[in-house]
Amino acid sequence: MPLLSRRAANPDRLAPPGLKVRGQEAEVDFESNRFGSGAIERSRPALLRTCANPNCDSGWLHLMRRRSGRVFDGGWTCSPECTRVLVEAAVRREREGLAGAGSETRRHRIPLGLVMLEQGWISATQLRRAVEAQRQARGGRLGVWLVRREGVREELVTRALGLQWSCPVLGIDQHDPEAMTGFLPRLFVDAFGALPLRMAAGRLLYLGFEERLDPALALAVERMTGMQVECGLVQGSLFRAAHTRILAARFPPVQLIEAASEPAAAQAIARAVEKVRPLDARLVRAHECLWLRMWTRPVTGPYPDPGSVRDLICSIASY
Numbered sequence: 001m002p003l004l005s006r007r008a009a010n011p012d013r014l015a016p017p018g019l020k021v022r023g024q025e026a027e028v029d030f031e032s033n034r035f036g037s038g039a040i041e042r043s044r045p046a047l048l049r050t051c052a053n054p055n056c057d058s059g060w061l062h063l064m065r066r067r068s069g070r071v072f073d074g075g076w077t078c079s080p081e082c083t084r085v086l087v088e089a090a091v092r093r094e095r096e097g098l099a100g101a102g103s104e105t106r107r108h109r110i111p112l113g114l115v116m117l118e119q120g121w122i123s124a125t126q127l128r129r130a131v132e133a134q135r136q137a138r139g140g141r142l143g144v145w146l147v148r149r150e151g152v153r154e155e156l157v158t159r160a161l162g163l164q165w166s167c168p169v170l171g172i173d174q175h176d177p178e179a180m181t182g183f184l185p186r187l188f189v190d191a192f193g194a195l196p197l198r199m200a201a202g203r204l205l206y207l208g209f210e211e212r213l214d215p216a217l218a219l220a221v222e223r224m225t226g227m228q229v230e231c232g233l234v235q236g237s238l239f240r241a242a243h244t245r246i247l248a249a250r251f252p253p254v255q256l257i258e259a260a261s262e263p264a265a266a267q268a269i270a271r272a273v274e275k276v277r278p279l280d281a282r283l284v285r286a287h288e289c290l291w292l293r294m295w296t297r298p299v300t301g302p303y304p305d306p307g308s309v310r311d312l313i314c315s316i317a318s319y
């Protein structure tokens, strides 16, 4: 019988000397502890997994509590209270990051029209007419006007955007939407106009955008997935077709929450972790949203399976 599937016949056996096991709280369930280094834990009680809350005051009692998965930021917690403490700290950390992001200076970029003029891809007359059309219509992107009114090749507009952003232009050959939906929530793909394109060497994720890059989102995905995210631009019409296709594919289930305050957000997130009891969970900020991802099944393949993770996206009204 595998060690990890064996239910402890007598929980007292695992208690440190002198500790009396009391009531239901003291139940030890090794059956559900399938993912940790349980063999070591079982044979050497001194090395039992300890609570990740540095201020946990449950002492030895936490070892006796039900040991099903409840892991946040890679650390196991012994109780809902300890989960709450870790989640609160993570929410605070992410919110402080937001304050720092606001002070970032915007990089100056050469206007698209000038880039194209400089490259000799359009004439001054074409640029003037496109700007005028844009002004009269009170909007619309200059690149779109150049293509629509002046017959400029869309590919050149994308190349110019690539020069403007100093980023590569990415192709969408062999794009498999179904394989890519596990990397980020559908809401982010939709709202931030991101297109997970492909993975390379198991550690590099290409994220495509139509008109401008989104470094904040890329950073969030990088922190969440642990992959290096490479951003690039995709030619408009190709992007839109692929974007529509991926939005129709199956994404991880998501829960959307709007919290009135930071403590309310932390409470809702901690509650979700307690309810799902994930193998691991992580919290990162993506723009003004807090994104919680919970892994409910062990990772098996190179691509994240949308069925093995659950997302929660929380916005805080006071942001």
Ligand SMILES: [Zn+2]
Residues within 6 Å of the ligand: 051, 052, 053, 056, 057, 058, 062, 077, 078, 079, 082
């Ligand atoms: Zn604890």
